[in-house]
Each structure stands twice: as C-alpha cells, then as structure tokens.
Amino acid sequence: xxxxxxxxxxxxxxxxxxxxxxxxxxxxxxxxxxxxxxxxxxxxxxxxxxxxxxxxxxxxxxxxxxxxxxxxxxxxxxxxxxxxxxxxxxxxxxxxxxxxxxxxxxxxxxxxxxxxxxxxxxxxxxxxxxxxxxxxxxxxxxxxxxxxxxxxxxxxxxxxxxxxxxxxxxxxxxxxxxxxxxxxxxxxxxxxxxxxxxxxxxxxxxxxxxxxxxxxxxxxxxxxxxxxxxxxxxxxxxxxxxxxxxxxxxxxxxxxxxxxxxxxxxxxxxxxxxxxxxxxxxxxxxxxxxxxxxxxxxxx
Amino acid sequence: xxxxxxxxxxxxxxxxxxxxxxxxxxxxxxxxxxxxxxxxxxxxxxxxxxxxxxxxxxxxxxxxxxxxxxxxxxxxxxxxxxxxxxxxxxxxxxxxxxxxxxxxxxxxxxxxxxxxxxxxxxxxxxxxxxxxxxxxxxxxxxxxxxxxxxxxxxxxxxxxxxxxxxxxxxxxxxxxxxxxxxxxxxxxxxxxxxxxxxxxxxxxxxxxxxxxxxxxxxxxxxxxxxxxxxxxxxxxxxxxxxxxxxxxxxxxxxxxxxxxxxxxxxxxxxxxxxxxxxxxx
Numbered sequence: 001x002x003x004x005x006x007x008x009x010x011x012x013x014x015x016x017x018x019x020x021x022x023x024x025x026x027x028x029x030x031x032x033x034x035x036x037x038x039x040x041x042x043x044x045x046x047x048x049x050x051x052x053x054x055x056x057x058x059x060x061x062x063x064x065x066x067x068x069x070x071x072x073x074x075x076x077x078x079x080x081x082x083x084x085x086x087x088x089x090x091x092x093x094x095x096x097x098x099x100x101x102x103x104x105x106x107x108x109x110x111x112x113x114x115x116x117x118x119x120x121x122x123x124x125x126x127x128x129x130x131x132x133x134x135x136x137x138x139x140x141x142x143x144x145x146x147x148x149x150x151x152x153x154x155x156x157x158x159x160x161x162x163x164x165x166x167x168x169x170x171x172x173x174x175x176x177x178x179x180x181x182x183x184x185x186x187x188x189x190x191x192x193x194x195x196x197x198x199x200x201x202x203x204x205x206x207x208x209x210x211x212x213x214x215x216x217x218x219x220x221x222x223x224x225x226x227x228x229x230x231x232x233x234x235x236x237x238x239x240x241x242x243x244x245x246x247x248x249x250x251x252x253x254x255x256x257x258x259x260x261x262x263x264x265x266x267x268x269x270x271x272x273x274x275x276x277x278x279x280x281x282x283x284x285x286x287x288x289x290x291x292x293x294x295x296x297x298x299x300x
Numbered sequence: 301x302x303x304x305x306x307x308x309x310x311x312x313x314x315x316x317x318x319x320x321x322x323x324x325x326x327x328x329x330x331x332x333x334x335x336x337x338x339x340x341x342x343x344x345x346x347x348x349x350x351x352x353x354x355x356x357x358x359x360x361x362x363x364x365x366x367x368x369x370x371x372x373x374x375x376x377x378x379x380x381x382x383x384x385x386x387x388x389x390x391x392x393x394x395x396x397x398x399x400x401x402x403x404x405x406x407x408x409x410x411x412x413x414x415x416x417x418x419x420x421x422x423x424x425x426x427x428x429x430x431x432x433x434x435x436x437x438x439x440x441x442x443x444x445x446x447x448x449x450x451x452x453x454x455x456x457x458x459x460x461x462x463x464x465x466x467x468x469x470x471x472x473x474x475x476x477x478x479x480x481x482x483x484x485x486x487x488x489x490x491x492x493x494x495x496x497x498x499x500x501x502x503x504x505x506x507x508x509x510x511x512x513x514x515x516x517x518x519x520x521x522x523x524x525x526x527x528x529x530x531x532x533x534x535x536x537x538x539x540x541x542x543x544x545x546x547x548x549x550x551x552x553x554x555x556x557x558x559x560x561x562x563x564x565x566x567x568x569x570x571x572x573x574x575x576x577x578x579x580x581x
Contacts, residue, residue: 013483014402017412021454024391028451029417032425032432039427093321096314100305110568111322111577114329117564117571119512121530122553125537126328128520129335129348135546137348171324176575183576203305232421238516253424261427264517274424281421 039271051268068273072280074162078169078252079230079284083090085170089220093174094181095207099193101272109182113175120172120233124240127169131155131241155242158249165250169230169237177222184218185211220292227288229283242299253277260263332557336360336550343546360547361554368536368548369524370555380442381510384449385503391450392457393499397487399458400465401473408570414455422452423515430519440523448516453506460577464498465491497570504567507573511560529556533561 023175040058044051053265062068095110097105150215154164188210196206196254197267212219235254238244244251251259253273261270305311311530335343337352364370381525399411429448430439438444468491476486492499523533533556536549564571 010402011404012482014398014404017398017487021391021395021458022410024447024451025414025417025454027432028429028448029425029454033417033420035428035432036424036426089321093318096318100311100314102315102318102455108322111325113571114325114561114564115569117508117512117560118557119530119533119560121512121514121533121537122556125533125549125553126332128537133342135348140348162437175319179572179575228419228421232423235423240537257426258421258515262430266318267427271424271427274421274427277421278424279434282419285419 012037014279036271039268040275042268042271044268045265054268058269059276061269062272062276067248067256068253068276070248071253071256071273072276074250075231075234075252075280077162078166078234079227082109082169082173082230083165083226085166086173086226087219087223089170090174090177090222092180093178094185095211097178098182098185099203099206099211112178116175117173118172120236122242123129123168123172124237128155128241131164156246158247160244161246162250165234165237165241166240169234172237173226177226180218180222181215184215189215202204216294220289221290223289227284228281231277231284253280310394329557329561332550332553336547336554338550339546340544340546357547360551364548364551364555368532368552370529370532370552372525373527373532374555375528376442376526377511380445380449380528381507383442383446384453384510385506387446388450388453388457388506389499389503391511392454392502393461393492393495395454396458396461396463397491400462401470411458418455418459426519427514429516430473433520438520438525440521443525444520445517445528449510449513452516453502453509457502458505460502460574461495461498463577464495469494470493501570501574501577504563504570507563508560508571 036080040198041053041055042051043054043057094101097109102108129135131157132152133139133151136154138154139150139152142152192210192214193206196210201209231253233254234252235258238250238255239258240250242250244255248256253276257270257273257277260266260273316474334352337356337358339357342350342353374378395414399407433439433444433448438445438447472490472494473486476490477483481489512530513528514534517528517531518534521527524532524535527535529552533552536552540549541544
C-alpha cells in the first residue's frame with residue numbers, strides 16, 4: 001500500500017508538470033500547424049460557409065502562378081545572398097575579435113550584436129530612410145560626388161529591388177552568427193595555434209588548417225539556421241520595405257501567403273503556400289546537410 | 301596568446317573595418333535620436349546627416365506619446381511581453397524538469413516533439429491561428445497574444461532548461477526528498493532557485509523576441525487600442541505615404557528601441573549564452 005501510494009504521488013507529480021504545457025502546446029502550435037496542412041486542400045474564402053474540398057488543386061494552381069515561382073526565386077536569392085554575406089563577414093569578425101589580439105575586442109563584439117536585439121520592423125523603417133529617394137542617406141551621399149542631385153528610387157526597380165533587401169538582411173544578421181562562431185573559436189585549445197606559430201604557419205594558413213576545420217560544425221549549424229530563418233521569416237522585412245512590390249518583384253513566399261490570405265481572402269491558397277514553405281525548407285535542409293558533410297574534426 | 305597581427309598596415313586595415321562596421325551600427329541609433337528632434341522642413345532642406353536645428357523639437361516625443369497613443373502601445377507591449385515570458389517560463393521549466401529527471405513512457409518522444417517543432421515554419425500556423433483565435437473570441441485581446449507568444453517560446457525554453465536541469469547535481473534533490481519534502485516542494489524550493497541562471501537566460505531571449513514580434517501581432521490585432529509597438533510602427537510607416545511626419549516616426553522608433561537596448565546592455569552575457577545554447581539544436 002505504502003509503495004503504491006508513493007508511485008501514485010510520483011505519477012501525479014509528473015502528470016501535473018507535463019500535461020498543462022503539452023495541452024497548451026497542442027492547442028496553440030500543433031493544432032494550427034496540422035490545420036494549415038488541412039486547409040491547403042480547400043477552396044476557401046475564410047468568410048463564408050463555402051469551403052470546398054479540392055484536394056491538390058491549390059497546389060496545381062500554385063505551380064501555374066508565375067508570382068509563386070518568382071517568390072521561390074526571391075526566397076532562394078535571399079538564402080544564397082545571406083549565407084554568403086553573413087558567413088564571410090561573421091567569420092571574419094569572429095576570427096578578428098578572438099585571434100588577432102585587438103584592443104577593445106569585447107567592445108566591438110557587444111556593439112556588433114545590437115541589430116539583433118532590434119525589431120525587424122524598426123530595421124525595415126531605418127533602411128527605408130536610407131533608401132528614400134528625396135531625403136535618404138544613400139542618394140545624399142552619392143550626390144556628394146555628382147554635379148546634379150541624385151534621386152534614384154532604390155526600391156522602385158522591378159528587376160533589381162530584391163538586391164536592395166540584401167544589405168539590411170545581412171547587416172541585421174551578423175551579430176548572432178558572430179557570437180556563435182566566437183564561442184566555437186574560444187573552445188579551440190590555444191596550444192594548437194602556439195604549435196602552428198612555432199612552425200611558422202601564417203595567420204591565413206592557421207585559419208584554414210586549424211580554425212575552419214574545428215568550427216565547421218558551428219558553421220554548418222549557422223548556414224542551416226540562416227536558410228531556415230530566411231525561408232520562414234523574410235516576410236517581415238519584405239512587407240515593411242516593399243510590400244512585395246513593385247509589381248510583385250520582391251514577393252517572397254511568406255509575403256505572398258500573407259497577401260493571398262489576409263488581403264485577398266484566398267485562405268486555402270495561402271495555406272498551400274505555407275505547406276510549400278514547409279516542404280522546401282525540409283528539402284533544403286537535407287540537401288544542405290549533404291553538401292556540407294565534411295570529415296568532422298573532434299577535439300581530443 | 302602569441303597570435304596577433306604584426307604587419308602594421310594589415311592591422312590598420314582590420315581596425316578600419318571593425319570601426320566602420322561599429323559605426324554602421326551605432327550611427328543609426330544616434331540618428332534615430334537626432335532625427336526625432338527635427339521637423340519636416342529640416343528633413344527636406346538639409347542633408348540627412350545634418351544636426352537638428354535649435355530649438356530641438358523635444359515635443360515630437362510627447363506628440364507621439366499623446367497623439368499617437370504611444371502610452372497605450374507601450375503599456376500593451378509591456379503587459380504582453382511580461383505575461384507571456386512568465387507563463388512561458390513556468391510551463392517550460394516544469395516540463396523541462398520532469399523531462400530532465402524522470403523517465404516515463406513517451407518521455408523521449410515528447411522531448412523530440414518539442415525540439416522538432418522548432419524546425420516547422422511558424423507561418424504555416426498563421427492562417428489557422430487567426431481562425432482559432434477568432435472562434436475563441438481572442439482576436440484583439442492581450443490574452444490572445446499572450447497565449448500565442450507563450451506557446452511560441454515553449455520549445456526553446458524546454459530545450460535550454462532540460463540541459464540546465466541535467467547539469468545540476470542529483471544529490472540535492474535526494475537530500476531534499478530525504479528531509480521529507482514533496483516532489484513539488486523539492487522543485488519549487490530547491491531546483492527552481494538553483495536554476496535561476498538558466499531561467500534568466502531563457503527569459504531575456506524570450507523578452508527580446510516577444511517585444512519585437514510583428515507578424516502574429518499584426519494578424520491577431522486590428523483594434524488600434526490593442527496594438528503593440530512594432531504593429532504601430534508598421535502602421536505609422538504605411539501612413540507616411542499620405543501624411544509625412546518624419547520627426548514623430550523617429551521618436552516612435554526611439555521608444556521601441558530603448559527598452560530592448562537597456563535589456564541588452566544589462567544582460568549581455570546572458571543573451572550570448574542563450575544564443576550559443578539555442579543554436580546548437
């Protein structure tokens with residue numbers, strides 16, 4: 001009897017600590033995700049009762065929609081641009097602030113992270129001011145070197161505007177990945193570098209032969225993380241800076257989902273775009289993991 | 301450390317790059333403050349980097365606070381951020397503790413489920429969430445946002461705190477149980493206080509994320525009385541096309557940035573350890 005009651009008490013304790021969280025999580029995370037998959041198979045305006053099951057027709061329609069293809073292209077443009085831009089700059093800063101004995105390394109590190117604590121909405125507004133054709137920084141700066149005042153509408157070109165979204169995205173992302181790589185570099189025993197120094201290896205050589213192999217895991221995590229956050233979250237910066245325009249030229253999957261669902265009330269179609277984002281990010285994760293596979297060097 | 305750059309030219313170039321990048325971060329913060337003190341006339345007549353003219357327009361700040369109702373949005377943001385951070389922490393810590401310390405059928409699967417959910421794009425849940433909240437009459441309520449934000453931070457909290465609880469010595473609990481404390485007493489009186497560093501790390505990261513959140517806020521809230529700061533910034537910037545009030549817009553940005561900047565300055569180390577823990581999924 002005694003043992004049974006103790007067991008009962010233990011189970012009660014476990015249940016009371018597990019169940020509330022789980023119920024909460026089911027209602028506000030699992031259920032909506034599952035329901036999103038379900039909605040993607042309906043033709044549904046969201047308002048009326050008319051919710052027709054149309055199977056995979058949303059997906060067929062989606063692949064015939066040139067804006068969807070453009071969105072996918074833009075998403076991957078941002079993924080590749082951000083991976084290259086962020087990884088090169090963040091790695092450079094991480095190495096500079098750990099290996100090169102710079103004075104005030106801690107100060108720079110703290111400063112560089114600041115964009116990561118600011119809301120993407122605020123970042124979008126700040127960069128809109130930089131790009132503003134009449135009163136923006138960029139035109140005013142370029143005007144210093146020309147006879148006539150420069151009045152380029154930086155966010156107004158259908159073919160190139162997506163390029164203008166890359167600098168804010170990279171600028172805002174550096175700090176996070178720099179901190180991650182700094183932690184990795186600090187885990188490398190100093191003796192490796194000391195030995196390399198004694199043998200006369202250059203900084204450049206040390207970087208490629210010691211640093212990169214030993215932080216490769218964290219670089220891989222960073223690249224995958226950039227890919228995921230870009231495919232899932234580019235929507236905010238796009239929506240604030242261009243609303244997907246001009247003429248849908250900067251539309252990404254997330255912003256197109258928002259526009260289709262919450263502006264044009266094609267909720268089924270919007271949900272289908274959501275499924276597309278999920279599928280593409282899973283596929284890309286697998287592909288990237290393959291591409292980035294590399295002999296992992298373990299610290300002994 | 302024997303490393304370091306010896307060539308003075310290379311060293312100079314590296315310093316220049318570091319300083320330029322640092323300026324690219326600090327200068328926008330400074331110009332947010334300076335531009336909040338200008339009127340429209342100054343924006344159009346002078347270069348963007350010109351200093352504000354005297355007298356400084358401090359009234360832009362009170363204007364945004366009163367006329368744009370930033371007092372309301374500020375309060376909304378604080379209530380929602382504090383509410384969802386505390387609730388999220390309680391739910392994550394309890395589950396994380398059990399997952400770290402007790403084996404039961406399905407415990408491994410449950411942990412995996414939480415971790416795996418971090419891989420699923422949240423945007424997929426957006427449309428159903430809107431209708432779910434609508435049917436629960438939680439659109440345009442602070443409670444609605446608190447519930448959704450709480451759920452969105454659970455997985456991260458569980459992930460970090462499971463690791464944290466595992467790192468605490470088991471003897472402490474055994475001693476506490478020996479002394480006759482209940483499971484609950486052991487958790488709340490012994491384990492929770494001990495895990496304070498982990499709890500603070502999770503709390504800070506969550507505060508920053510929730511304070512800055514825009515997508516869910518903009519979809520679940522359309523009543524201006526219930527806006528959070530980022531939602532209002534988005535609305536203000538869209539209105540700029542029709543009524544240009546650059547000074548007040550920058551004052552609004554200033555109000556939104558300052559709280560997170562203070563949190564960052566105070567808790568820098570905690571944030572860094574949260575990142576390194578959270579990114580290694």
